[in-house]
Amino acid sequence: MKKILTICALLVSSTVFAQQLQQETSGMITFASDRISQLAEAFPEDKYSWAPGEGVRDVAGVIAHVVSANYFFGSKLGATMPDGVNPMEMESKLKTKADCQAALKNSTEFVLGAIKGVDDGAMGDKVEFPFPGEYTTMTAILIAQSHCNEHLGQLIAYARANGIVPPWSE
DSSP, X not given: OHHHHHHHHHHHHHHHHHHHHHHHHHHHHHHHHHHHHHHHHHSOGGGTTOOSSTTSOOHHHHHHHHHHXXXXXXXXXXXXXOTTOOGGGHHHHOXXXXXXXXXXXXXXXXXXXXXXXXXXXXXXXXXXOSSSSOEEHXXXXXXXXXXXXXXXXXXXXXXXXXXXXXXXGO
């Protein structure tokens, strides 16, 4: 009986952990994506082609990269790519403010849905990435979260370099 209770307790605790991880990372991605969205709004259209130097992504390119990554990570978590979406084409297609903002919203909803749709017992499942290393579903979720935050920081720097104060810090 003790063994059964121990096994049940472990199963419940792993389920609770998985659900909390999904909830917490979804909240963090929502927070960072909202800030990226606010910056996307704050940049005037003519600054979407601004880059800090040659060979570096411009504002539209950074947002398109976040969009592409959201779809990439969501697909790695088992979500089905929406019709007409090709993450590899985002940076060449998304150039205007309106297009970037709409795509950011849609891709954020996609990756959040994918995270929330992961089965509780799948956190340790292996996930294939096109770069070296061994990854699990949990790792993919955590990388998706950190990736969004990384590019939020990049866009904050881009904004400040252009005299744009992030709206939440005015």
